[in-house]
Structures are given as structure tokens and as C-alpha cells.
Amino acid sequence: MEELLKSLDSDLVLIEAVVGEETIELHAKRETDEETCPYCGATSKSVHSVYRKTISDLPIQEKMVKIILHKRLFFCRNTDCSRALFSETLSFVDRYGRRTNRLTKKIKEIAMNMSARSAKKVVNEGISNISDDTILRILKKTTDHS
Numbered sequence: 001m002e003e004l005l006k007s008l009d010s011d012l013v014l015i016e017a018v019v020g021e022e023t024i025e026l027h028a029k030r031e032t033d034e035e036t037c038p039y040c041g042a043t044s045k046s047v048h049s050v051y052r053k054t055i056s057d058l059p060i061q062e063k064m065v066k067i068i069l070h071k072r073l074f075f076c077r078n079t080d081c082s083r084a085l086f087s088e089t090l091s092f093v094d095r096y097g098r099r100t101n102r103l104t105k106k107i108k109e110i111a112m113n114m115s116a117r118s119a120k121k122v123v124n125e126g127i128s129n130i131s132d133d134t135i136l137r138i139l140k141k142t143t144d145h146s
């Protein structure tokens with residue numbers, strides 16, 4: 001399971017895997033000594049707090065996967081910076097996203113070839129619990145980029 005995390009981000013470490021009937025929860029954290037403030041570029045080693053962010057990922061053996069990321073909030077020590085705190089940056093998910101980029105890509109591939117209603121059915125059968133609206137949003141994003 002840790003390899004699955006490493007393929008998203010080599011700094012991710014598995015804390016605990018909770019395997020249920022239909023879902024697998026992977027508690028994970030990033031192990032780095034310092035992080036870079038996205039607002040000013042200064043690095044910081046001072047952790048303010050840790051909060052949990054749930055991110056859906058691709059299924060494993062037909063079980064839906066949720067990554068429970070123990071995400072760190074850092075102090076920015078740069079006195080010229082407009083922010084006092086920043087959270088660590090993740091490469092595998094949008095800033096406010098709840099799905100890994102590779103899961104979004106998978107849903108997009110399914111939805112491009114059928115109606116949103118059918119896509120919702122396929123996706124909800126063992127890939128991820130999402131609504132029609134989410135599917136339409138994912139498709140719209142694709143159109144905007146092309």
C-alpha cells in the first residue's frame with residue numbers, strides 16, 4: 001500500500017491502513033524536514049498544527065480508496081511575507097480538490113464516452129462516490145483547457 005502512496009508523492013509515508021468491506025482508508029503523512037511557503041518562497045521547519053484532509057484515489061481490488069492525509073500547517077518566518085501560516089503543497093491533487101489527479105483523469109476517461117447519468121453509475125460502482133454535477137464539472141474543466 002505504501003508503494004501506491006509513493007507513486008503519488010515519494011515523500012508520502014503510510015501511517016495506517018484500515019481495510020473495510022467496501023473501502024480502504026490510508027492514513028498518510030508527508031515526511032519532509034522543511035516546506036516552502038507558496039506565497040514568498042521562504043522555507044520553514046516550524047509546524048503550527050496538523051489537520052486531516054480526505055482525498056479519494058483510484059480503487060484497489062474493487063474497494064474505494066480514501067487517503068486520510070495528516071497535512072501540516074507551517075509558520076512562515078519571513079517577516080516580509082503577507083502570510084503567517086501556509087499548508088504544505090501537494091503535487092497530486094488540486095489545491096482545494098478532494099480527488100487525486102489520477103482519479104479525476106480516470107473519471108474523465110469514463111465520462112467522455114457516455115452520458116453523465118451512465119458515467120455516474122459506472123463510477124459509483126466501485127470507483128468513487130460522486131454526483132452527476134461533479135462529473136459535469138470534471139468534463140467542463142477538460143473543455144476549458146482545450
Ligand SMILES: [Zn+2]
Pocket residue numbers: 037038039040041042076077078081082083
Ligand atoms: Zn511566506
